[in-house]
Every structure is written in C-alpha cells, then in structure tokens.
Amino acid sequence: MDLTLSDEQRLLRESADRFVSETYTADHRRKVANDPLGFSADIWKQFADLGWLALPIAEAHGGLGGGAVEVGILMEAFGRGLVSEPYLSTVVIGVSLISECGTEAQKRALLPDIADGSLYLAFAHSERQARFDLADIRTTAKKTSDGWQLDGHKTAVLDGNAANQIIVSARVDDGSGKPGKLCLFLMPKGARGLALRDFPRLGGGRACNLELSGVQLLADALLGNGNDALPAIEAVIDRAMAALSAEAVGIMQTLLDQTLEYTKIRKQFGRPLSANQVIRHRLADMAMQCDEARSMALRAALMADAEPIARSRAASGAKAKIGKCARFVAEQSVQLHGAMGVTEELDIGSYFKRLLAFDTLFGGSAHHYRRHAALGGRAVQA
Amino acid sequence: MDLAFNAEERAFEKEVREFIAANLTPEMKRATALTPSVFSDPDIGMAWQRALHRKGWGAPGWPVEYGGPDWTPAQRWIFETECARAGVPNVNVMGVKMVGPVIIGFGSPEQKNFYLPRILSGEDYWCQGYSEPGSGSDLASLKTRAVRDGDDYIINGTKIWTTHAHHANRMFALVRTNETERQQDGISFILIDMKSPGITTRPILTIGGDHEVNQVFFDDVRVPVANRVGEEGKGWTYGKYLLEFERGSGIASAKLRDALKTVSSLAESDLTGRAIDDPDIAMRMSEIEVDIDALEMTELRVLSALQTGQNPGAVSSLLKLRVSEIRQAVTRLGVDVIGNDGLYVEPMRPLYRLNEAPGIPEEMLPVVPEYLNGRAYTIFGGSSEIQRDIVAKMVLGL
DSSP: OBOSOOHHHHHHHHHHHHHHHHHOOHHHHHHHHTSSSSSOHHHHHHHHHHTOTTTTSOGGGTSOOOOHHHHHHHHHHHHHHTOOSSHIIIIIIIHHHHHHHOOHHHHHHHHHHHHTTOOOEEEEOOOGGGTTOTTOOOOEEEEOSSEEEEEEEEEEEETGGGOSEEEEEEEEEOSSSSOOOEEEEEEETTOTTEEEEEEEOTTSSEEEEEEEEEEEEEGGGBSSSSOOOHHHHHHHHHHHHHHHHHHHHHHHHHHHHHHHHHHHHOEETTEEGGGSHHHHHHHHHHHHHHHHHHHHHHHHHHTTTSOHHHHHHHHHHHHHHHHHHHHHHHHHHHHHTGGGGGSTTSSHHHHHHHHHHHHHTTOOHHHHHHHHHHHTTOOOOO | OBOSOOHHHHHHHHHHHHHHHHHOOHHHHHHHHTOOSSSOOHHHHHHHHHHHHHHTOSOTTSOGGGTOOOOOHHHHHHHHHHHHHHTOOOOOHIIIIIIHHHHHHHOOHHHHHHHHHHHHHTOOOEEEEOOBTTBSSSGGGOOOEEEEETTEEEEEEEEESOTTTTTOSEEEEEEEOOOOSSGGGGEEEEEEETTSTTEEEEEEEOTTSOEEEEEEEEEEEEEEGGGEESSTTOHHHHHHHHHHHHTTSSOOHHHHHHHHHHHHHHHTSGGGTOGGGSHHHHHHHHHHHHHHHHHHHHHHHHHHHHHTTOOOOSOHHHHHHHHHHHHHHHHHHHHHHHGGGGGOOOOOSSGGGOOSOOSSOGGGTTHHHHHHHHGGGGTTTSOHHHHHHHIIIIISOO
16 A cells, blocks of 8 residues: 555656646637637647657557556646646547557557647537436447448537547447447547537637538447447546546645645735634645545546446546536635626636546546435435 | 465464453443543553563553563564454553553663553553643643752642543653753753642543543642652653654554444444435545555555664654544544434533433443544644654754
8 A cells, every 4th residue: 555656656746736737827818719610730749749649558559557546637627727638538538549449450550640749639428318327329320331420419528629530439230229239439620410519618728519421431440349328428427537537636736736726825804814713614625525536536546447336436436536526626616705806817717728628527426426416225215 | 565464463462362352341432432531540451560560461562671562563463453353441551651651661670660560560550740720732831840858859730631630649740850941951851649648630621521631730749859860960861762752653544444434333323314425425425544554554664664673764743643633533523423412411420320311322421522632632732833844853853
C-alpha cells in the first residue's frame, strides 16, 4: 500500500503544472474561445513532443504504458488551466476504445498516429432518448455488399469537429427486427450522409450533434471483430470519468485558491471578508470538499483496472460525490466573489461553467448514486 | 501507487485475524454490538485490553521502548480495520491513546515507569478532566484551581462531561496553577488519583439513556506536585498535543463501514420489511458508502505520507469533521430503517445484561440510542464549529 507519487509521477506533475501555468493564461483562453477549432493545434503538437499523447498507449504499440493515475496527474493540471485540447476524446477515450476493441492491425495503424499528434478522435455514443443509459442505442448499422450503412443520431459528441475520425456506436441490424449487437465503427469526418452541427461547449472546447442518413462505410470500418462492445464501452467511460474527476479536482482547487485570495483582499465594513466567521466556515467546507474530491478521484483511478463491478462503483461513486462537491465549491466561489463573481471580467465564471459541464457529462450526481446503488444490489426504481 | 498490501502486510493481516478469532469471545462481540455509547463498559473493554497486552499489542501507537509493538502505519491500518470488521470492544482510549502519549512525550522517568505499564495491562482506568461548566469550546478559560501547598497542590473546582469517571481510578486534568495575562499560560497538566479525599462524582444521564458522562467535584483535594506532567504552566501545550490524537490522527473509516454494514443488514432483512427496497433508503445508503470511501482514501493518503516520513499536514480537524458527520448520517439512516421499532424504549443498561427478551429484535435495540448518543460526535473533542475555525486558520492560513 503506497499512495505517494513515484519519482516519474512527480516529474510528470511538475512538468504538467509548469506547462499549464505558463501556457494557459486568461488571454490564451479568450483567444481560443473565439477560435472555430476551440483549441490550439500548436499546443497539441507540444503535447505530442512532451510524450503526453503517447502516455496511456501500450509500450508494444509505441506508447509509454501509463495508467489511469498518470492520466489523472495530467488531467488535474489541465483542470487548473481549463485546457480545451481534445485530450479526453482522443487520448483517454479514443486510445482506450481502440486498445480494448480494435484488431491488432487497427491498433498498429491508429495508435502511432495518435501518439504523434496527427490523428484526432471523437466518440459519438450518446443519443437523445438514452439520457445517460450507455446501452440505449438506436443508431443502426446494416451490412451492405461492400461494408456498412449507418443511420441514426448522436448528441454531445465532444470535440467532433476537430476529429479526423469519429468512433460511432450502432446496433447491428441483422433484419430480425430485434436489437442487435452494439458495435463500434470508424467514420471519417467527411463521410457522405453525415451532417455535423458543431457548437461551443459549456466551459470551453467544442462539441457537436450528428445526423447519420445512409452513411456508407467500408467493411474495415468496423472496430474489432464484431463482438458486443458494451462491456468495453462501460470500461472506457469509467476510465473517462476517472480522468474527468481528476480534472475537476484541479478546477475545484483553483476556485478555492482564487476565492481564498479574494476574501483576504476584499474589504467591507473596514475588514477583510475572511475576518468573518461565516465566510471562514464556508471556506473550510469548500476545502473539505476539495479534499474529499481529491480522494475520490484518486480512488477511481486506482480502481480503473479492477473487476467490472468494483471499477464501475468506484467510477460512479467518484462522479456522484465529486459532482456534488464541485457544484458546492463552484457556487460558493461565485457567491463569495459577490457581484464580481457573475461577470466575465473574472476567471471564476469559466471555472464554474467547466464544473457544471463536468457534473453533466456522462450523467450527473443522482444518476451515478443510482448506478452505484444498483451495482451494489440495491433498489433504484424512482 | 498501489492500494494493495505487500506480502509481509498480508501475513500480518492473517496474524491479526487469527489473534481476533482466538481471543474475541461471543460474549464480548455481542456486548460490543449492544453498546450504543462511544466506549465499552470496563468489564468488556478491559478484558480485550488484557488480551491485547498478552500479545504485546496493548498500545499500538507507542514507541517500542515503552511497550509499543513498533508497527508501521500500514500495520496500524490493518490492525484497526480488522478489529472494526470483527467488532472488537472499544478499549479505554483515555489511557492508551490520550494520556499515554502525553506521559511518553513530557512525563518524568518516574511517571513513565509507574503509569505506562499500568495502562498497558489495564490495571489503571483513566478519565479526562478538561471541560468545565463554564469552559466548553473556550477551554482555556477553565477555572479549576490548583494551589501550591508544600509538596502538594490543593485542587478546588469542577470538571464536566467526564466520560467513565464513575469507572476510572485515575484522571488526567487541566488545572489553573496561575493567573496569567494569556490564560493558556496559567494551565498545568496533572494526574489525579480518583480515590483522593474530596472528590465526588455526579452521574449525568444523556438522551440516549446511557450513563456515560459525569460531573466531578474537587473539594480541597490534595495531589502531589510530583503528579504534574512537564512544566508548570505548559499544560495547554500538552493538552493540545493530546487533542490532536483525540481528533483522529486515527483510523475511523473501518468502524464507520462496519456500522453501515449493520444498518444495511437490517435494511435487507424481513425484520424491517426490507427497508432497502425503498429507493430513498437505497440512495442514502450509497451516498454514505461513498462518503466512507472518500474518508478511507483520505486516511490512506495520510498513512502513506506518514509511512514515507512526510508530514501529512493539519488534516486531523478535517478528518474529525467528516467522521462525526458520517457517523451521524449512518445512525440517522439506522433510525429510518427500523421504522416503527424505533418507538420501543429499553431503559435497562447495559443492554447486553438484559434478563428477558426485549419487545423488538435484539439487534435493533442500540439503533435509536446510537443515533441519540451520536449527536455528541459533532460536539465533543472540539465542536464542528471549532473544527471549522481550526481548518480556516491552520489549513487555509486565514
């Protein structure tokens, strides 16, 4: 049992913290907010040079073989700077889906391109009717003479506009009328029949909705060999939630630090806000919730490779608990900044919005407490 | 980073399990389960202390030269976790975990030689004389006076909320030996024989129906100056040192998990009409379980820091806040789980000495008393409001 950072992990943290604090200034954020890409391709190249894009790729495929803890270290630093590069979509989710489901040939073809920064990926899975149920997929894939035809819709596709390839989930329609196996397909962004509606995302970066109308794909677009992909999707989303949890910790800590600073400087009634007990206790509660969030994010990372039920309970537990803590810390940060907190003149609002997006992504607190309960064999019907 | 224990630690875990299996009698286990208050009664608690002492495990946190087992932080974690899982009695923490470390840290050689073995063996039973009727959160305002008279102090005043004073043969107390400008500077730490003439003890019954705490009166009580620990006027420093131990540099998550498991078993039982099938109960169960997961990870992070010689920082107040709040959430859920059976009042104490079958299933008996008794968790050892003050000052630097 050892929860201290190894020397490599400490170095990774130091270099990530340094890079983020030097690069992601408020000016930089304003610039990319107006950029149609939503992030900087130059910075992505630097991520590649730093080895961060190869971090979770297996050594056998030219990567560094890092785990969820190392990814979490990076993500926490990313949270502190509100990094908007598509790391979650391409590296956390993309690499995991390819590694879990892809054939050896697909891994050889795709993973090195991710590592060198030339391949951006997005994952198109959520659908409107499903809310956050990972199994509720109505997009269909029909076998054609030379490949597949995909029809359906997808919502909240993170970083889809930047992606060269979008990984789409669909149920294979075998003509029996029953829902078929859930499979994953690699779809080029320019595919015919694909309509992509791109929009700026709450809290930074971009996302899109997709309409797939008779999208034709070649036979080798199928990721893997056609086994049901749901267990892999669940594992990958658990991993993504662990990574997002670490990012949320970085955001929460920044909000706490900035609020602490502000309440020391801001004077009313002839004394700093922080001289008031009601403010001090609020800050103590914020600090406590930041610390609990840190513990839960670490726990989710350490359990990312555990057996499925323990892994999913850890991921849902973290998502639920941190979602709750994040809302508290975010809302209190705005509250303690007074009217300034609701303006665009301070950074507080950007961090606030990113945490709101965090709580929503892959399901909010209530959803994940229910999933945690259900996986523990408890009643969950509303 | 790794959550798993290594081979040596696994072997130790096995040794602890075997020790518990060989020494924890069904009577001790039942009595512990049926004790709604914080500490086991001395007949139960001290029997366990003697068993631990025989094994050389009487004082886990002490240095080896005073009879500690020289465990690593991970071994202490394993020990506490296994004890909680098995439901062992709570030993008298006022001796082993409170006054013991103070005597080790600041006591004279004579005090160490006399008191420490008696704590280890369970021969002495200690109580803590800190709070007074006029000095709760503002502890430093305490007024119990110790006036020098030759080789003695003469003590007058009163202490309150004194847990198990009615069982204890010794008390460690903070007394005022001097009127100083800064009131903390006039306080000394003193060891008192509870059989001394002039000491009377009044029981205070608490809302859970337990006699756990007392008020103790001192009327011209003579205590040798040799019983003062450390320097005169330094008692506040020693007392705060002890409070940090009380607030849980300790390991509480395992006990909370065990308490939640008890509630969860009741909720899954037909005795409660399967309360767990109520989605509200199920959700709250998950919320508390996740809170305990977070607490456990924080404790493990502290432990890891200690293990590698790092300073974990001022986290004891953060932990005390969370532990007390989670304890209250668990006991509150327990009350909701047993439903109508929570209306049944059993005045007899201790519950494990009940002569006839109670009107509700036995395992439900402590549920409401535990909830009522548990209201004290956010009050004793420095109230939650005081803890938040400490966090603001020590953790946030405000």
